[in-house]
Amino acid sequence: MDENITVGQFSDEYNEILGTDYEKMPIVCSTGLEKHLIKRKHFDVIDCLDNLEEILAEPDYIGLGEGAAVMFVKTLENNVTAVVKLNSDEGNFYVATMYGISDYKLERRILGNILHPIDNGNAK
Numbered sequence: 001m002d003e004n005i006t007v008g009q010f011s012d013e014y015n016e017i018l019g020t021d022y023e024k025m026p027i028v029c030s031t032g033l034e035k036h037l038i039k040r041k042h043f044d045v046i047d048c049l050d051n052l053e054e055i056l057a058e059p060d061y062i063g064l065g066e067g068a069a070v071m072f073v074k075t076l077e078n079n080v081t082a083v084v085k086l087n088s089d090e091g092n093f094y095v096a097t098m099y100g101i102s103d104y105k106l107e108r109r110i111l112g113n114i115l116h117p118i119d120n121g122n123a124k
Contacts, residue, residue, distance in 0.1 A: 002032035008056030010070075010086075010093050017116050018064055022093075027056055027086060029095040037098060044100040051076055052095070055084050061106075063115035069096065073106065073115060 008027035015022055029052060030036075037046050048055070054074070061073040065085055070093070072084040083101050086093040101109075109115040 002030045004028040004030055004092070004094070007053050007095065014062055014070070017062055017118070018070070020064070022070075022088070023091075025088075025092055027093040027095065033095060033098070040097065040099075042097070042099045045098045048076055048098060052084065052098075058120050059084075059118050060120070061110065061115040061117055063109065065114075071115065073101065 005028060006026045007029045010022055010025055010027055012024060014020075034046060034049060037043070037049075051074070055072050055076075059072040059074050061071075063071045063073070065071045068088060070086040072086070084098050085096045087096045088094070106115070110117070
């Protein structure tokens with residue numbers, strides 16, 4: 001059976017940017033996330049699993065997806081932009097999935113006010 005490990009913390013700063021009032025709570029990840037990524041054919045971000053804590057702690061962009069999903073976006077080496085999608089359940093946010101995003105889609109989501117830059121000096 002897969003276990004959950006804590007990989008981050010949802011902060012008040014994110015609520016301010018998103019205009020939400022989520023509780024400040026841990027972000028957890030299932031040890032089965034890699035199997036999920038393989039099943040969904042998200043091969044381009046499997047190597048990004050080692051950067052999961054960095055993506056959550058220092059995203060370049062953050063936004064709200066469909067439903068109550070929160071998206072964290074970070075451009076990593078090899079021009080891979082990883083999106084970490086969170087959902088909430090039982091007092092935790094959990095990493096629902098990760099996937100790559102093209103520069104075009106990233107730009108469209110920024111222009112569409114879906115993604116908001118985080119002032120960490122890394123955003124394009």
